[in-house]
Amino acid sequence: MEEIKVDEKEVLACCGSTQFAKQMAMASPFPSLDHAISIAKDIWFNKVDIIGCLEAFAAHPQIGESPSSHTTSAQWSKGEQSTALATATDAGLQNRYSNRPILELEIASQEQMKVTELRLRKLFSTKMKADSARSRYSSVVASKAEKERVGIIGQHLTATSEGFPAKAPQVQARTRPPITTHVLDVSKGCPAAGIEVRLEMWEGSQPHPSFGETDMGRWVLEGSSTTDRDGRSGQLMSIVDALVPGVYRINFNTGKYNPGGFFPYVSIVFEIKETQTLEHFHVPLLLSPFSFSTYRGS
Known part of the structure; x- marks a missing residue:
């Protein structure tokens, strides 16, 4: 397939x-849709700041609002909203109602990527059909005398290809480390910059540390960094296709960030199983001087 620009x-x-x-335009052309989506996720989650996120959110008409134009984006929004209204539930809305604004921002960012991926698929499908139509037209004009023979050969090739099993999907190479984090200061409603972060992995005679025991192994440093102005950590480990399964922890030097706070540091411990080594683990920290929370993102 030709590259798509x-x-x-x-x-x-x-x-x-x-x-x-x-x-995305600078990264174009793309050899495949999957490659474009992989690049899109890297740009959205690692390179677009909060201002860019809010700009993307504002581009969507509110639920129930008629699109103000007949642009492609407006028509897509109309269809997406119809689906959203048909599948929305009261329970889902009630669960989201009590969320803090900073958590809603993170959830909205995840949902925006889902919408973007859906639209990229539509865009690529349209462009591929147009390219295919132009290619067929050029072939007919270039060789009218060969039209019948080419048609027969094309039918033969199509029938032959149906007899072969489909190729196994290829695993896309990672564009970012498989473990990432960011810190949001929920007391201020903004990213927390300048927090020292360390990623460690458990190594010992037991597969994971037992509760209350400290002499069965040790924590090995994988990498360290400091959060930037968007609260995102730098690269905490190498970009590898498959993670080593085991128990990891991310340490945050919160005492230096909040000298008068309750936590001198925060450690988040989590386990990656053998069936999850190809997945991505985004483990953010939502922090205030006297509380913190976390969750697994993507």
Whole structure:
């Protein structure tokens, strides 16, 4: 398949962030849809700041609002909203109602990527059909005398290819480390910059540390960094295709960030099983001087 090229205007129809659109256009052309989606996730989660996220959110018409134009983005929004209204439940809304704004921002960012991926698939499908139509037209014009013979050969090849099993899907190479984190200061409603972060893995005679026992192994440093102005950590480990299964922990130097706070540091311990080594683990910290919480993102 020929590489697919996209411009900023086309990408803006998929995601309303100009930061995102510019970087996707710069990364174009793409050898496949899967590669484009992989690059899109890396740009959205690692390179677009909060201003860019809010710009993307604002580009969506509110639920129930009629699109103000007949652009591709507006028509896509209309269809997506119809699906959202048909599948929304009162229970889901009630569960989200009590969320803090900073947590809603993270959830919205995850949902925005789902919408962007859906729209990228639509965009690529349209462009591939157009390219295919142009290619067929050029072939007919270039060789009218060969039309019948080419048609017969094409039918033969199509029938033959159906007899072969489909190729196994290829695993896309990672574009970011398999374990990442970011810190949000929920007391201020903004990212927490300048927090020292360390990623460690458990190594010992037991597969994981037992509760209350400290002499069965040790924690081995995988990497360290400091959160940037968007609260994101730098690279905490190498970009590897498959993680080593085991128990990991991320330590945050919260005492230095909040000298008058309750926590001198925060440790988040989690386990990656053998069936999860190809997955991505985003483990954020939602922090205030006297409380913290976490969850597994993507």
